[in-house]
Amino acid sequence: MSERIAVLGSGRMGDALVAGLAPHHTVLWGSREPERIAARAGELGATPVDHARALDADIVFSALWHRDELPFARRHRAALAGNILVSMANPYNEDYTDFTTPPDSSAAEALAAAAPESVVVGAFKNTFWGVFAKPEFPEGLSDVLVTGDDDDARRRVMAALAPMPFRFLDAGPLSRNRTIERMTLLARELSVRYGHHPYVSWRLLGKPEPEES
Template sequence: MNTTQRVKRLYMSTISIIGSGGMAAAIGGLSVKAGHTVEVISRDTVKARALAEQIGQGATTGSFRAVPAGDIVILAVPYLAVLDVVKQYSEALAGKILVDITNPVATDYTSFVTPDDSSGAQEIASIAPADAQVVKAFNTLFSHVLAAGPTEGHPLDVFIAGDNGQAKTRVSAFIESLGLRPMDTGPLFMARTLEHACLLSLGLITHSIKHSKFSIGVSLLG
């Protein structure tokens, strides 16, 4: 049994995804392939049901603002909506691991809508229940690249940041179970740096690569 298989066996769980867009579909699709149970939640119940049907393999839908079934909750909504979502859920998110995948990029695509000394993840943590743990992850990957998964010789790196070691271990194990490579960047304040990677990607698309079929990752030498 290889490392990925061991991780899958140890960490099979229910993953709740709040959102119904491209990233929700990509993470949900990889999750069911890895053997996880997926719960899709959205304000729009029609979209939630459609995504659950698209994901298949027993994916279910949950009620918006009810306690999510999963211990890991993926916040797969745009940043401009995520703070309102977290506020509406309030104590229903108590004790959960909240995975923030957002990028709080302003409309000029060169700055952020968050305070200069903060990040999207830190803003979420400031309003989440005290015993919820926020982990930044997945924000440096395009949804279509993530959905396609890694190719031979080209792993997909998922950079993470968070203040709670146990939460990061759980999220790292989840990421590994999807066949991806978690890369811990440190405490939650590093989320700001990860969000800058979104601006880096936008700059590459505009000035050099000219398309979005790429991922930012680490090449390990030697």
């Protein structure tokens, strides 16, 4: 089913997501400077708008940094009410060595607290931007762990994302992001050490492929 989708932010993740979603859905691409991204949006088949106008959508993907999306969500709480809001942020500190959230919380849960009338779903926490251009690994497609406390919203986001070249796994409630986001911290550290950052993602081994199950 084609959805009305918003992507907030025109950085690396925002661009990759718009490229993946625009062929399948109506995409409003939110930017502080929509005119700057107009040509790219035209190329991808999305509509460039300012961040506030992008909220006129059913599923809103936040491709903003944790430190920016919290004040944004508080400021636009009313406009976000009733929307599915997708959290992709990892709450890095300044030098990417740790997180700013305590171990018993996550960026996804903090976003849900900042936008309490929205239904928050987590996705793409572990998919580094370099993967979108070359998503096929010898081991198979990488996993996108989709989380959320509302079953329907989680399923709806998984259905909207299904055409993209990833394996989408239902990873349970939003609190799973306490682990999932920290998997990104570890992946970044290892991929920097072994020289392949930002081409890094996770895949759960052992799950039968559909044709084998």
